[in-house]
Amino acid sequence: MELRHIRHFLAVAQTLNFxxxxxxxxxxxxxxxxxxxxxxxxxxxxxxxxxTRKVELTPLGLSLLPYASRILENVDEMQREARRRIRGHxxxxxxxxxxxxxxxxxxxxxxxxEIEPTADVRLExxxxxxxxxxxxxxxxxxxxxxxxxxDRRLDYLAVxxxxxxxxxxxxxxxxxxxxxSPGDLDGLRLLAQPGADPTAPQLAxxxxxxREVVPVSSDIIGGIPAIIAEGGSCCLTLANPSAPWHKYLAxxxxxxxxxxxxxxxxxxxxxxxxxxxxxSDLGPILELARKRFVxxxxx
Numbered sequence: 001m002e003l004r005h006i007r008h009f010l011a012v013a014q015t016l017n018f019x020x021x022x023x024x025x026x027x028x029x030x031x032x033x034x035x036x037x038x039x040x041x042x043x044x045x046x047x048x049x050x051x052t053r054k055v056e057l058t059p060l061g062l063s064l065l066p067y068a069s070r071i072l073e074n075v076d077e078m079q080r081e082a083r084r085r086i087r088g089h090x091x092x093x094x095x096x097x098x099x100x101x102x103x104x105x106x107x108x109x110x111x112x113x114e115i116e117p118t119a120d121v122r123l124e125x126x127x128x129x130x131x132x133x134x135x136x137x138x139x140x141x142x143x144x145x146x147x148x149x150x151d152r153r154l155d156y157l158a159v160x161x162x163x164x165x166x167x168x169x170x171x172x173x174x175x176x177x178x179x180x181s182p183g184d185l186d187g188l189r190l191l192a193q194p195g196a197d198p199t200a201p202q203l204a205x206x207x208x209x210x211r212e213v214v215p216v217s218s219d220i221i222g223g224i225p226a227i228i229a230e231g232g233s234c235c236l237t238l239a240n241p242s243a244p245w246h247k248y249l250a251x252x253x254x255x256x257x258x259x260x261x262x263x264x265x266x267x268x269x270x271x272x273x274x275x276x277x278x279x280s281d282l283g284p285i286l287e288l289a290r291k292r293f294v295x296x297x298x299x
Contacts, residue, residue: 005039076138095131095143098244143271160268165239167249202264229253240299
C-alpha cells in the first residue's frame with residue numbers, strides 16, 4: 001500500500017467521478033483507474049461501484065473513508081511541521097480571485113503577520129471552486145472565494161462586501177444613469193466573464209431583460225471593454241473603483257454604474273478546511289480574522 005493509493009481513493013470518493021478526480025490530481029484517468037484497482041487488490045475488496053453514468057462507494061469504501069482522511073490529515077500536518085522546522089518559518093499558500101488590494105493587505109498585514117510575523121505568504125490566483133478543491137487537498141491554507149459549497153469540510157467567513165455594478169456602452173442613455181435598473185438592460189447582450197455568476201437569484205430580474213448571455217474568455221488585454229464600447233453589450237462588474245474587474249473594464253467607451261439598490265452586495269469569503277481550525281495550526285489566525293472581519297470590509 002502506498003500513500004498515492006490513499007490520495008487517489010480520497011480524490012475519487014470526494015468527487016464520485018474518475019475524470020474530475022484525475023483532473024484535480026493532475027493525472028490522466030487511466031493511471032488513476034489502475035491505482036484504484038491496485039489498492040482494491042491489496043485490500044481484498046472493491047471500493048467503488050462503477051456504473052455507466054455514476055460511481056458509488058461500496059460499504060467497504062464507506063467504512064475506510066474516515067481512516068483514509070485521518071491518514072492524509074496526519075501526513076499533511078507532518079509535512080507542514082517539517083517545512084516549518086527546516087525553514088524556520090510558516091509557509092501559507094492563499095488562493096485569491098479578483099479582489100481589491102485593500103482586502104489582501106488587511107488579511108496578510110493585519111491578520112496573518114500579526115500571528116506569524118515571519119510567515120511566507122504566497123498568493124495564487126485561482127477560480128473559487130478550484131480554490132476549494134485545493135483547500136480540501138491541503139494545497140492551500142486559505143482561499144478568498146465568491147461562492148460557497150455544500151462541502152462540510154469547509155468553513156467560511158465573510159470578509160468583503162462590494163456593490164455590484166454594470167459596465168455599459170458610453171452612450172447618453174447609459175451615461176446619464178445614476179444606477180442601473182432591470183429595464184435599462186433591455187435588448188443588451190450580457191458578457192459573462194470567467195468566475196462571474198449571472199444566474200445568481202438576485203440578478204434574475206435583470207436577466208429577464210437581457211437579449212442573451214454570452215460567455216467570454218478573452219486573453220486579449222482590453223478585449224471585453226472593446227466589445228462593450230462597440231455598443232449592444234454589457235458586463236457584470238463591481239461599482240468599487242479599486243476592484244480589479246472595475247479597473248479592467250473602465251475606460252474609453254465604457255461607463256460603469258451600480259445596480260439598483262435592491263440588488264444584493266457581492267460577498268467575498270475567507271475559506272479554510274474545518275479540521276485546521278485548531279491551536280496548533282490555523283486556529284490563532286482564524287481567531288484574529290474573526291475579530292478583524294467581525295464586520296466585512298465595505299467597498
